[in-house]
Amino acid sequence: MARVTGRRSRKRRLQSDINVVPYIDVMLVLLIIFMVTAPLLNVGVDVNLPQADAHALEQAKKQPVVVSVGKDGALSLTYEGVSRPQAVDAAQLVAKVKAFVAADPNVPVYVAGDREVSYQTVFAVLSMLQRDAGVPRAGLMGAPESSGPPKK
Template sequence: MSSRRHRKRKLKAEINVVPYIDVMLVLLIIFMVTAPLLNLGVDIELPQSNARPVEQKQEPVVISMNSKGELWLKLEGEENEATTLDNLVLKVGAFVRNNKDVPVYVAADNDVAYQKVYDVLTALQTRANVPRAGLMSQPTGNVKK
Protein backbone atom coordinates (compact mmCIF):
# COMPACT_ATOMS: atom_id res chain seq x y z
CA MET A 1 0.00 0.00 0.00
CA SER A 2 1.15 3.30 -0.77
CA SER A 3 1.38 5.78 1.92
CA ARG A 4 -1.22 8.41 1.83
CA ARG A 5 -0.20 11.91 1.73
CA HIS A 6 -1.86 13.91 4.39
CA ARG A 7 -2.12 17.47 3.51
CA LYS A 8 -2.95 20.01 6.08
CA ARG A 9 -5.74 22.14 4.91
CA LYS A 10 -5.43 25.79 5.64
CA LEU A 11 -8.21 27.10 7.80
CA LYS A 12 -10.08 30.07 6.47
CA ALA A 13 -10.51 32.80 9.01
CA GLU A 14 -13.60 34.39 7.47
CA ILE A 15 -16.87 35.39 8.94
CA ASN A 16 -19.94 34.56 6.94
CA VAL A 17 -21.81 37.86 6.73
CA VAL A 18 -24.74 36.67 4.62
CA PRO A 19 -26.97 35.88 7.64
CA TYR A 20 -26.24 39.32 9.08
CA ILE A 21 -27.20 40.97 5.81
CA ASP A 22 -30.44 38.97 5.76
CA VAL A 23 -31.31 40.13 9.26
CA MET A 24 -30.50 43.74 8.39
CA LEU A 25 -32.73 43.63 5.31
CA VAL A 26 -35.60 42.17 7.31
CA LEU A 27 -35.21 44.91 9.95
CA LEU A 28 -35.07 47.55 7.22
CA ILE A 29 -38.32 46.26 5.74
CA ILE A 30 -39.99 46.19 9.16
CA PHE A 31 -38.98 49.79 9.87
CA MET A 32 -40.06 50.94 6.42
CA VAL A 33 -43.49 49.36 6.88
CA THR A 34 -44.06 50.65 10.43
CA ALA A 35 -42.67 54.18 9.98
CA PRO A 36 -45.76 55.52 8.16
CA LEU A 37 -47.95 54.09 10.93
CA LEU A 38 -46.36 56.35 13.54
CA ASN A 39 -48.73 59.24 14.03
CA LEU A 40 -46.66 62.17 15.19
CA GLY A 41 -49.52 64.65 15.10
CA VAL A 42 -53.27 64.70 15.06
CA ASP A 43 -54.88 66.01 11.89
CA ILE A 44 -57.55 68.40 13.10
CA GLU A 45 -59.18 71.50 11.66
CA LEU A 46 -59.62 74.01 14.46
CA PRO A 47 -62.54 76.46 14.43
CA GLN A 48 -61.73 80.05 13.44
CA SER A 49 -61.53 82.83 15.99
CA ASN A 50 -60.54 86.48 16.35
CA ALA A 51 -59.00 85.81 19.78
CA ARG A 52 -55.48 86.99 20.55
CA PRO A 53 -52.69 84.42 20.92
CA VAL A 54 -51.91 83.56 24.54
CA GLU A 55 -48.38 84.04 25.90
CA GLN A 56 -47.09 80.77 27.38
CA LYS A 57 -44.66 80.58 30.29
CA GLN A 58 -44.48 76.80 30.04
CA GLU A 59 -45.53 74.18 27.55
CA PRO A 60 -49.26 73.46 27.85
CA VAL A 61 -51.03 70.12 28.12
CA VAL A 62 -52.89 69.70 24.82
CA ILE A 63 -55.81 67.32 24.41
CA SER A 64 -56.70 66.86 20.75
CA MET A 65 -59.92 65.46 19.35
CA ASN A 66 -60.04 64.50 15.68
CA SER A 67 -63.20 64.51 13.56
CA LYS A 68 -64.03 60.96 14.72
CA GLY A 69 -63.96 62.05 18.37
CA GLU A 70 -60.75 60.11 19.17
CA LEU A 71 -58.67 61.60 21.98
CA TRP A 72 -54.94 62.35 21.85
CA LEU A 73 -52.84 63.64 24.73
CA LYS A 74 -49.63 65.66 24.53
CA LEU A 75 -47.90 66.26 27.83
CA GLU A 76 -44.80 68.40 28.30
CA GLY A 77 -41.84 66.97 26.38
CA GLU A 78 -43.74 63.95 25.07
CA GLU A 79 -45.27 63.00 21.74
CA ASN A 80 -49.00 62.80 21.05
CA GLU A 81 -50.46 59.50 22.20
CA ALA A 82 -53.91 58.07 21.59
CA THR A 83 -55.89 57.64 24.79
CA THR A 84 -59.30 57.02 26.29
CA LEU A 85 -61.24 59.48 28.42
CA ASP A 86 -60.56 57.53 31.63
CA ASN A 87 -56.83 57.27 30.91
CA LEU A 88 -56.78 60.96 29.94
CA VAL A 89 -58.32 61.94 33.29
CA LEU A 90 -55.74 59.88 35.21
CA LYS A 91 -52.71 61.22 33.33
CA VAL A 92 -53.80 64.86 33.22
CA GLY A 93 -54.88 64.76 36.87
CA ALA A 94 -51.49 63.43 37.98
CA PHE A 95 -49.64 65.92 35.79
CA VAL A 96 -51.66 68.91 37.04
CA ARG A 97 -51.16 67.86 40.68
CA ASN A 98 -47.39 68.07 40.15
CA ASN A 99 -47.52 71.19 37.93
CA LYS A 100 -50.22 73.45 39.36
CA ASP A 101 -49.81 76.35 36.90
CA VAL A 102 -49.66 74.33 33.69
CA PRO A 103 -52.19 75.49 31.07
CA VAL A 104 -54.55 72.81 29.73
CA TYR A 105 -56.08 73.22 26.25
CA VAL A 106 -58.56 71.20 24.26
CA ALA A 107 -57.99 71.30 20.50
CA ALA A 108 -61.14 69.84 18.99
CA ASP A 109 -61.71 69.44 15.27
CA ASN A 110 -64.34 71.74 13.80
CA ASP A 111 -66.54 68.70 13.00
CA VAL A 112 -66.57 67.17 16.50
CA ALA A 113 -69.96 67.21 18.20
CA TYR A 114 -70.23 69.87 20.90
CA GLN A 115 -71.38 67.23 23.41
CA LYS A 116 -68.07 65.33 23.07
CA VAL A 117 -66.05 68.49 23.71
CA TYR A 118 -68.30 69.31 26.67
CA ASP A 119 -67.82 65.79 28.09
CA VAL A 120 -64.03 66.16 27.94
CA LEU A 121 -64.10 69.60 29.59
CA THR A 122 -66.44 68.34 32.32
CA ALA A 123 -64.24 65.29 32.98
CA LEU A 124 -61.16 67.52 33.21
CA GLN A 125 -62.77 69.80 35.78
CA THR A 126 -64.65 67.25 37.90
CA ARG A 127 -62.46 64.15 37.73
CA ALA A 128 -58.95 65.46 36.95
CA ASN A 129 -59.29 68.61 39.11
CA VAL A 130 -58.12 70.93 36.33
CA PRO A 131 -59.03 74.44 37.53
CA ARG A 132 -59.18 75.97 34.03
CA ALA A 133 -59.16 74.44 30.58
CA GLY A 134 -59.11 76.49 27.40
CA LEU A 135 -60.23 75.80 23.86
CA MET A 136 -57.80 76.17 20.98
CA SER A 137 -58.83 77.87 17.75
CA GLN A 138 -57.35 78.83 14.40
CA PRO A 139 -56.88 82.59 13.84
CA THR A 140 -59.28 83.93 11.19
CA GLY A 141 -57.73 83.79 7.74
CA ASN A 142 -55.24 81.01 8.62
CA VAL A 143 -57.48 78.05 7.93
CA LYS A 144 -55.51 74.95 6.94
CA LYS A 145 -56.97 72.82 4.17
Protein backbone atom coordinates (compact mmCIF):
# COMPACT_ATOMS: atom_id res chain seq x y z
CA MET A 1 0.00 0.00 0.00
CA ALA A 2 1.31 3.32 -0.94
CA ARG A 3 1.92 5.86 1.65
CA VAL A 4 0.10 9.13 1.27
CA THR A 5 2.04 12.24 1.98
CA GLY A 6 1.05 14.50 4.85
CA ARG A 7 -0.16 17.24 2.60
CA ARG A 8 -2.83 15.20 0.98
CA SER A 9 -3.97 13.54 4.13
CA ARG A 10 -4.75 16.81 5.89
CA LYS A 11 -8.30 17.80 5.32
CA ARG A 12 -9.22 21.43 4.95
CA ARG A 13 -11.09 22.83 7.89
CA LEU A 14 -14.35 24.58 7.19
CA GLN A 15 -14.43 28.27 7.86
CA SER A 16 -17.08 28.97 10.49
CA ASP A 17 -17.33 32.79 10.27
CA ILE A 18 -19.33 34.82 7.74
CA ASN A 19 -17.62 36.81 5.04
CA VAL A 20 -19.01 40.34 5.60
CA VAL A 21 -17.08 42.17 2.90
CA PRO A 22 -19.92 41.96 0.31
CA TYR A 23 -22.40 43.29 2.89
CA ILE A 24 -20.14 46.23 3.70
CA ASP A 25 -19.86 47.03 -0.01
CA VAL A 26 -23.64 47.04 -0.43
CA MET A 27 -24.06 49.19 2.68
CA LEU A 28 -21.57 51.77 1.42
CA VAL A 29 -23.24 51.96 -1.99
CA LEU A 30 -26.64 52.51 -0.33
CA LEU A 31 -25.15 55.15 1.94
CA ILE A 32 -23.78 57.06 -1.05
CA ILE A 33 -27.12 56.81 -2.88
CA PHE A 34 -29.03 58.18 0.12
CA MET A 35 -26.49 60.95 0.67
CA VAL A 36 -26.90 62.08 -2.94
CA THR A 37 -30.71 61.85 -3.09
CA ALA A 38 -31.56 63.31 0.35
CA PRO A 39 -30.82 66.96 -0.55
CA LEU A 40 -32.93 66.62 -3.71
CA LEU A 41 -36.04 65.66 -1.71
CA ASN A 42 -36.23 69.04 0.05
CA VAL A 43 -36.83 71.05 -3.12
CA GLY A 44 -40.09 73.02 -2.93
CA VAL A 45 -41.89 76.08 -4.19
CA ASP A 46 -42.37 79.14 -1.99
CA VAL A 47 -45.95 80.39 -2.09
CA ASN A 48 -47.04 83.61 -0.42
CA LEU A 49 -50.55 82.66 0.74
CA PRO A 50 -53.07 85.22 1.93
CA GLN A 51 -54.20 84.96 5.55
CA ALA A 52 -57.71 84.91 7.00
CA ASP A 53 -59.54 83.41 9.92
CA ALA A 54 -61.44 80.73 7.95
CA HIS A 55 -62.88 77.52 9.36
CA ALA A 56 -63.11 74.00 7.91
CA LEU A 57 -66.04 73.19 5.64
CA GLU A 58 -68.50 70.37 6.28
CA GLN A 59 -70.75 68.88 3.61
CA ALA A 60 -74.43 69.79 3.76
CA LYS A 61 -77.46 68.54 1.86
CA LYS A 62 -79.41 71.84 1.79
CA GLN A 63 -79.77 74.22 -1.16
CA PRO A 64 -76.61 76.37 -1.07
CA VAL A 65 -76.15 80.09 -1.36
CA VAL A 66 -73.59 80.77 -4.11
CA VAL A 67 -71.55 83.97 -4.22
CA SER A 68 -69.98 84.45 -7.65
CA VAL A 69 -66.90 86.61 -8.20
CA GLY A 70 -66.49 87.74 -11.81
CA LYS A 71 -63.14 88.24 -13.48
CA ASP A 72 -63.44 91.99 -12.90
CA GLY A 73 -64.20 91.41 -9.18
CA ALA A 74 -67.96 92.00 -9.51
CA LEU A 75 -70.06 90.09 -6.97
CA SER A 76 -73.33 88.28 -7.64
CA LEU A 77 -75.56 86.14 -5.45
CA THR A 78 -77.57 83.01 -6.30
CA TYR A 79 -79.88 81.30 -3.82
CA GLU A 80 -82.98 79.11 -3.75
CA GLY A 81 -85.87 80.65 -5.66
CA VAL A 82 -83.70 82.84 -7.92
CA SER A 83 -83.33 81.75 -11.54
CA ARG A 84 -80.25 83.84 -12.34
CA PRO A 85 -77.54 85.52 -10.25
CA GLN A 86 -78.29 88.94 -8.74
CA ALA A 87 -75.57 91.58 -8.98
CA VAL A 88 -74.73 92.94 -5.50
CA ASP A 89 -72.04 95.05 -3.90
CA ALA A 90 -70.12 94.02 -0.76
CA ALA A 91 -72.54 95.66 1.72
CA GLN A 92 -75.61 94.10 0.07
CA LEU A 93 -73.87 90.74 -0.08
CA VAL A 94 -73.09 90.82 3.64
CA ALA A 95 -76.66 91.89 4.52
CA LYS A 96 -78.35 89.22 2.38
CA VAL A 97 -76.07 86.39 3.42
CA LYS A 98 -76.38 87.46 7.06
CA ALA A 99 -80.18 87.17 6.71
CA PHE A 100 -79.85 83.65 5.24
CA VAL A 101 -77.54 82.61 8.08
CA ALA A 102 -79.91 84.12 10.69
CA ALA A 103 -82.80 82.12 9.22
CA ASP A 104 -80.79 78.89 9.02
CA PRO A 105 -77.32 78.75 10.62
CA ASN A 106 -76.50 75.54 8.75
CA VAL A 107 -77.07 76.92 5.26
CA PRO A 108 -74.05 76.13 3.04
CA VAL A 109 -72.40 79.12 1.39
CA TYR A 110 -70.04 78.66 -1.56
CA VAL A 111 -67.84 81.14 -3.40
CA ALA A 112 -67.49 80.54 -7.14
CA GLY A 113 -64.55 82.55 -8.46
CA ASP A 114 -63.84 83.09 -12.13
CA ARG A 115 -60.65 81.47 -13.42
CA GLU A 116 -59.21 84.88 -14.29
CA VAL A 117 -59.90 86.58 -10.90
CA SER A 118 -57.04 86.82 -8.44
CA TYR A 119 -56.84 84.37 -5.58
CA GLN A 120 -56.58 87.27 -3.14
CA THR A 121 -59.97 88.62 -4.26
CA VAL A 122 -61.73 85.27 -3.80
CA PHE A 123 -60.03 84.75 -0.46
CA ALA A 124 -61.09 88.24 0.68
CA VAL A 125 -64.73 87.41 -0.16
CA LEU A 126 -64.48 84.16 1.81
CA SER A 127 -63.03 85.99 4.77
CA MET A 128 -65.67 88.75 4.56
CA LEU A 129 -68.46 86.16 4.55
CA GLN A 130 -67.15 84.46 7.67
CA ARG A 131 -66.16 87.61 9.53
CA ASP A 132 -68.94 90.09 8.65
CA ALA A 133 -71.89 87.88 7.65
CA GLY A 134 -71.27 85.26 10.34
CA VAL A 135 -71.20 82.32 7.93
CA PRO A 136 -70.06 79.22 9.84
CA ARG A 137 -69.38 77.26 6.64
CA ALA A 138 -67.97 78.87 3.52
CA GLY A 139 -66.31 76.90 0.76
CA LEU A 140 -64.93 77.23 -2.74
CA MET A 141 -66.86 75.99 -5.74
CA GLY A 142 -65.15 74.52 -8.78
CA ALA A 143 -65.84 72.72 -12.02
CA PRO A 144 -64.44 69.29 -12.89
CA GLU A 145 -61.25 69.42 -14.93
CA SER A 146 -61.81 69.05 -18.67
CA SER A 147 -59.91 66.49 -20.71
CA GLY A 148 -57.90 69.10 -22.60
CA PRO A 149 -55.58 71.90 -21.50
CA PRO A 150 -57.18 75.05 -20.05
CA LYS A 151 -58.26 77.64 -22.61
CA LYS A 152 -56.54 80.99 -22.49
